[in-house]
Amino acid sequence: GAVVSQHPSWVICKSGTSVKIECRSLDFQATTMFWYRQFPKQSLMLMATSNEGSKATYEQGVEKDKFLINHASLTLSTLTVTSAHPEDSSFYICSARDWSGQNYEQYFGPGTRLTVT
Amino acid sequence: QQQVKQSPQSLIVQKGGISIINCAYENTAFDYFPWYQQFPGKGPALLIAIRPDVSEKKEGRFTISFNKSAKQFSLHIMDSQPGDSATYFCAANRHKLVFGAGTILRVKS
Numbered sequence: 001g002a003v004v005s006q007h008p009s010w011v012i013c014k015s016g017t018s019v020k021i022e023c024r025s026l027d028f029q030a031t032t033m034f035w036y037r038q039f040p041k042q043s044l045m046l047m048a049t050s051n052e053g054s055k056a057t058y059e060q061g062v063e064k065d066k067f068l069i070n071h072a073s074l075t076l077s078t079l080t081v082t083s084a085h086p087e088d089s090s091f092y093i094c095s096a097r098d099w100s101g102q103n104y105e106q107y108f109g110p111g112t113r114l115t116v117t
Numbered sequence: 118q119q120q121v122k123q124s125p126q127s128l129i130v131q132k133g134g135i136s137i138i139n140c141a142y143e144n145t146a147f148d149y150f151p152w153y154q155q156f157p158g159k160g161p162a163l164l165i166a167i168r169p170d171v172s173e174k175k176e177g178r179f180t181i182s183f184n185k186s187a188k189q190f191s192l193h194i195m196d197s198q199p200g201d202s203a204t205y206f207c208a209a210n211r212h213k214l215v216f217g218a219g220t221i222l223r224v225k226s
Contacts, residue, residue, distance in 0.1 A: 001163055034213065043206060043216045044161070093160045095214075103168070106151060106214060108160040 002028045002098040006109035013084055014117055021079045021112045023094030029074035030096035035067070038091045038111075050077050084116045119144060121209050123217025130224050136194040138220045140207035143188065149210035152181065152192045154203045155219075161206060165192070197224045 003026040013019050023033060031052050036044040048069050050056040056069035066088075068080040077096075081088055093111040097104040122141045130136045140150075149168060153161035167174045167181045167190065174181045180193040194201055202224050207217040 004160075006160075043218050044214075046213055049213060091158075104149075105163060105166060106149075106210070107163055108153070111158070111160040113158070 001105065002026075002096075002107045004094060004096050004107045004109040006094055006112050008112060009110060010113040010115075012115045012117060015085055016083055018080055018082045019084055019114060021081075021092055021094075021114075023077045023079070023096070023109055025075045025096045025098070028096075028098040030077075030098070031074060032097050033071055033077040034095040034106075035069060035077075035079050036093045036095065036108075038093060044093065047079075081114065084114070086116045089114055089116045119215050121207060121215050121217045123207050123220060125220060126218070127221040128223070130197045130222065132197065132199060132224055132226045134197050134224075136197045136201065136222055136224070137191060138205055138207070138222070139189065139191045140209075140217050141187075141189045142209045142215075144209070144211060145188070146211050147209040147215075150181070150183065150190050151208050151210075151214070152179075153206045153208065154201075155206065156203050164205075194222075197222075199224045199226045 005024045007022045033050045035047045038044050047062045048056045048058045050069045050071035052071045058064045071077040095108045097106050151166035152164045154164050155161040165176045165179045167183050178195045183190045205220045208214040
């Protein structure tokens with residue numbers, strides 16, 4: 001299957017600072033990427049959908065000024081957590097769709113563990 | 118209408134047995150039904166997926182059964198192995214994936 005990578009795999013930052021997480025589709029082009037958040041022992045919660053070259057669409061309740069998403073190319077999307085606070089500590093996972101003909105499969109990255117101290 | 122209900126919440130199976138996880142949905146506009154396997158601290162890995170024009174799909178030990186009229190789909194893991202112990206998520210897609218709550222599978226050796 002297709003490969004989605006994330007960097008960094010884990011990050012620790014101090015409260016009030018910003019953190020950027022990168023998501024790359026390694027062997028396919030992704031016009032659409034998704035950002036999820038996952039709390040321990042819970043399912044995945046969609047934060048936003050990012051389309052290459054346009055503004056991201058945020059889910060209800062997700063602060064777009066806090067979670068900045070940029071999808072500047074067909075293989076790269078970034079999530080920046082601005083002015084991070086301890087409650088932003090979580091597992092962030094990106095996902096991308098690999099289109100083959102008229103159908104697609106959706107793949108996930110390995111995730112980024114963010115800890116805000 | 119956007120929900121996907123997954124059961125059971127947890128499952129213990131003996132090595133070599135069959136693991137069965139079920140999901141139900143309401144929105145008939147869903148057009149893609151994947152299953153993901155997730156190990157602790159890792160991202161979900163796509164196991165197998167099906168589209169509503171097919172009633173069954175098999176890949177190795179993993180089979181999806183899809184019942185369009187009942188709006189249900191299930192994952193069968195044949196010859197379950199301890200290495201299959203993980204959390205499994207079903208999902209359904211219209212414009213974005215809607216996930217089930219997950220099933221923690223433990224395969225006893």
